[in-house]
Amino acid sequence: MDGGGRLAEPLTAGSPGGAEARAGFLRGLRLDALGSVLPAAFRRRGPIARLERRLPRFAGSMLLCAFFGATAFAGLSAGGRLDAFFAQNGSPRDIVARAFGFGIEAITISGIGRLDEREVLSAAGIDPRASLPFLDVGIAREQLESLPLVGEASVRKLFPNQVTIGIVEREPFALWQVDGRVYVIAADGQIIDVFHDDPRYRVLPHVVGEGANTRLEDYFAIVDAAGPLRARIRAGSLVAERRWTLTLDSGIDLRLPERDPMAALERFVALERDHAILEKDIIAVDLRMPDRIVVRLTEEAAAARAEEMEDRVLRGRGVRT
Incomplete structure (x- = not known):
């Protein structure tokens, strides 16, 4: 180039080696320009840079949430409030299932005449802390049939958030x-x-x-x-x-x-x-x-x-x- 930024050699196609020189020169300009605006991770080399490029998007946010969750868990455990927290909100798996929309929000009970709905739910082990995926219908049915007034019982799960209970009461004799x-x-x-x-x-x-x-x-x-x-x-x-x-x-x-x-x-x-x-x-x-x-x-x-x-x-x- 001359002092005014112009190329000293002619730009005609017939110039020997001119096209290749210009292409290499322009690639260098583009790389310099990109290097000045792209993040440093794209310019770094080595194992850390390669690891960063392989991590999924939002990995940092997820790791940060996990860190704060672990910190909160450790704080509750150290303060003796962890058991009280689980007693009030249910087991960790139930908490996670409810967070994903699998809580028990609708319950249908049929066949009761002398039994109270609260007795049925208590015997079946269903309360606001329970979740549908981890409700054992076999155990719930056995617990219902252990009630003196219940002759037969059936329990069904309807995903994502419903339970149906059928009761056949014993007849007074x-x-x-x-x-x-x-x-x-x-x-x-x-x-x-x-x-x-x-x-x-x-x-x-x-x-x-x-x-x-x-x-x-x-x-x-x-x-x-x-x-x-x-x-x-x-x-x-x-x-x-x-x-x-x-x-x-x-x-x-x-x-x-x-x-x-x-x-x-x-x-x-x-x-x-x-x-x-x-x-x-x-x-x-x-x-x-x-x-x-x-x-x-x-x-x-x-x-x-x-x-x-x-x-x-x-x-x-x-x-x-």
Whole structure:
């Protein structure tokens, strides 16, 4: 170039070596110009520069977030607040799942009548801290079916954020009285609820005594054997977990033997048909002996009976009254 920035050689195409010189010269100018504006990482050489070029975009931001997260984690752990944080917000995996939109936001419960929704959710282990991916439906179903009122349960996950729960409740079958308390029980003897003075439950069969709830099948077989007296039976008491005593609507007790109680009851039904024993002033009929029936009178009837017997004795001695 001359002093004015012009090329000293001619720019004609025919100049020997001119095109190559100009091309090299212009490439040098472009590289110098780019070098003055591009970041230093593009101009550096060596392993660090190559590593920087291979890192994904925003790697620095992610590393910075990870650093601050680790710092916060260490601070909570050192301050003893980490356990309280997880207790309030759930496990780390649940926290992450909720952050990505997999929290449980919609729950549908069907089939409940006596159960409360809160009881169902508590038994299934579902609360605001849970997440859908880490909800174990098998464990949730087992925990629901452990409730006395639940016969069957089903739990389904609908991604991204829904759960459906189906409940089949046990039906009240009888009342069981033990240790001074009365319970509503299912056909298998499981306690459903404590009995309250509810008209819906007053008509249920009533069994009394330790173990009576597990002997419902035996009790109802005996009731069926009562034939025409069946409608008059109000309760059955299991005595010493061996034998039954039936209480009738009149308050009379029928004490049945441990062995073959149905045969003894059938014998009494025939006797009642012929002699109307239940119309007498009695409070109990003992059927435990196979060859006889023992009847216990009321206090008034017993007193009258004693007076009558005394009068008979006196009359037999020739004393007139």
